[in-house]
Amino acid sequence: MSVMSEVSEVSVETIVLSGMAMTTAGGVAGRLGPVPAGVGVVSDLQTRAEPEPAGPSRLADRPSAMATDALDVLLSDVLEDCPPERRGLVLGSGSAGIDQSMTLTSTSLTRARPYNVPPALVPACVMNYASALCAIRFDLQGPNATVTAGRVTGLAALGYAERLLRLNRADLVVCGAYEDLNDRRTALQAVLDADGGYAAPGEGCCVFLAETASRASRHGRPILAEIVALDSGVAACRGDRAVVLGHVVGRALTRAGAAGEEIALVSVSGDEQRLLGPVLPNARWIRPADVVGDTLGAAAAFQVGGAVLAERPSSAPTLAMVVATDPDGQIGCAVLRLPAR
């Protein structure tokens, strides 16, 4: 048998979300929802810190605890049917690591011996820490990627997951995003979002199970949403935002083969309805950030989750759109097909 026969092939299969879990200040929810309403701080996280000067390896800080708690719900009954090396993870955040890094630098600057920093904090200063801890906890040995794209991060994670599945790099991909609330993030966002029209800062984690439609059905999992199209763009200056947003949404509709009039539900991150209202005239508009707070890097993941759980005009299959924008310039759009209810 030739080597070629082992090579994976490009899949044109439909990629779907077949599982979902979220942690917010309002509590924890699985695929049946509802979105746990609550803006502020998530309580009861399973954080764990070793006192200094213990080993550098096992700090479970708030952001990673938020992620592992959500994966706990998501993966409660799906791992047995998937070998560890075929389990992928794409996890994102907007700012994870900045708070920890500032703590570490401050400690270095203020202690007599500048290298006398808490060793357990070192690996938590980088954004892939939660991805690493989730992999260890759930034995996810497949591709393990971390992405960040401001408030568009959740859609970037979805797109990354879709590609990993299309190229047969994994059978299941856990994808989503998390963000924790801390004093430093609040201070940073007070400056960054002064003119952004975003909700009050919140925190949480929202994750999905992505796989092919046929695999989901083989394993008896319900299809929560089908990924129909994804598009993105960059508005390098604020003045370009409306134009680039229009282009991104237009391309997403073209990829989806849909007209703006067919979109029945739109889930936004900020004030996008003001710009897109005329293009999507028949849609019901939701802003999950009004329920869970503005979760920065987790915002788009919660927008997808919000769309999945939202009340719909009819029980028929529905085309929904998720639109996320960030003051740093990222713009993203997803078209999802929500199955009949």
Add this chain to the structure above:
Amino acid sequence: MSIEDAATSSSHGRRVVVTGFGVISSVGTGRAEFLSALRAGRCGVSPISRLDTTGFPHAMAYEVHDFEPANHLQQVKPEDCGRVSAQGAAAARMAVDDAGLDLDDLRAERGLIAIGTSAGESIDVDELAAAEIAGGLGGLPETLVRRIMPGRLSVTVAAELGLSNVEAVTIPTVCAAGNYAVGYGLDAIRLGEADVALCGGADAVSRVAFAGFYRLRAWAPEQVRPFDKDREGFMFGDGAAVLVLESLDHARRRGATVLAEVAGLHLNCDAEHPTKPSAKRIAQCLDGALRDASTEPANVDLVVAHGSGTKINDPTEVSAIRQVFGEEPPPVTAVKAMIGHTAGAAGAHACIAAILGILHDFIPPTINFETPDPDCLIDCVPNVARPARLNTVVVNSLGVGGQNASVVLRRLEDA
């Protein structure tokens, strides 16, 4: 399927090639300087100049001393972005020039930017921490706050090149991020979702990295010495590296010079321990990348190792290499001895070193090598560059956290 289709695509999608790159490192900036440093085996280590290192018994790193954003950036104002974003955008501009890409053509097509990093704008994070100590969180300088989010690394590339119809992601998969970024572009082009992708990484020497890894006893005191019995760790290096990836079709259509093919990729995760690498999983990653490239271990002419120079990394990686390649593995080199650990850019720097080796028939050496380690039984091409015809090279990288990424680069014979 037509003959042309067969030549430019395969069962796993379209063929992908590298047509240019931009590089910033402690041993040189730009293709010519970097090539001559790799050939000469130059070492970019020097006393840390950026930070006040009072109180640290040793303080060396691989800094880039002559990088002036204003000399490279044409669109982005240097004060609007941090040093790391500036390096990334400068390397991307160099890469586009090196590939002979017309910017108007680039803007007219769907594009992709994937920039890997470990610590993002770490120098600005340090500054913010100092400002917080001085004046509390209410007194953080707005200029610094506005450039702090790591997602800006890829956005700054888009801004510098005037790209708006572009997918721009930052991939903070730390020390494996450069290879993850290259892989991200590879997969998007294979699937036909982009024709051109700018992929690489950027990082810098900062207090947060220095103090942190110093505390973990991973920061070497004098120099980085991969595979040496007396190796004492790594040091961060400033730098950025960005490669232009294109579909082979696209490169041929515009008459571009193909430097190498990106033939294979594998990504996996140890899922065992956040800081101790797993030889078994690294071996699976190398093996997977070779299968993805439809090749086998016997065809590999060189492994560009992660080779960080820590006590634990090097024997673990060598063990993985021996699991895959057997008792007589191909030569293995580690460029971190020359340029330091460029963290999120390291994989991309290593890919560029591999491509220069393929183009110019040589193996960049593992410098600073004195004493063989019985636990690292490989031919590490010690100290002096070696003439060699390289057809297939594997570039390996490991991220703290257990994320592994291997990339297979291949000479394109019919280019």
